[in-house]
Amino acid sequence: MKVRPTARSLCQLLMTTLALVGFACLAVPVSAERSLPAKAGRVVAITFDDLPYVSDGPPVSPDAANAAQRQIVSALRRARVPATGFVNEDKVQALGPAGSRLLAEWNQGLLALGNHGYSHFDSNDLDVAGIEKEVMKGETTIRSLATSSDRSIPFFRFPYNHVGDTGTKRIAIEKLLASHGYRLAASTIDSSDYLFNSAYERAVTARDKAMMQRIERAYLDHSRAQIAYYGELSCKVLGRDVPAIMLLHANRLNAATIKPLLGLFRSAGYGFVSLAQAQADPAYSAMPAVATKFGPMWAYRWARERLVKVDGRQEQEPPAWVSAYAGETS
């Protein structure tokens, strides 16, 4: 299921905000074209959404889900990288018994489960009572799994990162999550992996190995640029490095590229932490007080909240040929 590409729209609003000065990292232009040298002490939390498995290509089968999960989980375990997997209960049920079996893999060691709702709902379209139903029904499988191993489910992540399109709803969502014992899971780096995956699924269906490899390379190049861009953006807006949170999806493309993806972070000087460790930073102590119907990464929200001027047009778009091949209009 796709994540809506909505950051750009908020960026247009941000273009009109005021500039603040005095941050140590303001000397660094926020640009996707260049990247900072690696900085000591940077950390990132890896997160996967739409577990157990998401595909908008071939119908989801237990075999495809199992193969992707095996690649992702084994790569994370082997590299000793903590990760949180956010689950849609309807995707668990669609896989039958295989669904909860796959999730059990995420309920041990450095891996952890999170709630992503029963369905891939859009909170903009629901009232608070409807959102609460999604939150509660989303616990069906993950709650019993976690409880059976004496674990908790501390985080909820909203589909599309839609966390309140009005001030009133945003505050109601904040209260709702707290009343169910959740913290809102943030996201600071987005690589449009859903779009690359759509193209990848098409190449897989066509058995076009050359195209699959071309898409993998383009995806990794884009991810490298996005990691640099968002690292600089967060630093510019908050005046310091904050723990990053990478938004990925449990799909075929990430299964194929998880090892080099983790390598991109290492090359950029990042160490890996759990989501709980990342969100222990004071930057995440409260939801950004920003109402938007879009789903921008947190640095854009922090910028709007703090009246820091950023130029979102400098964020790199996925290559046009990838969008075209995926069937998007771009």
Ligand SMILES: [Zn+2]
């Ligand atoms: Zn999602």
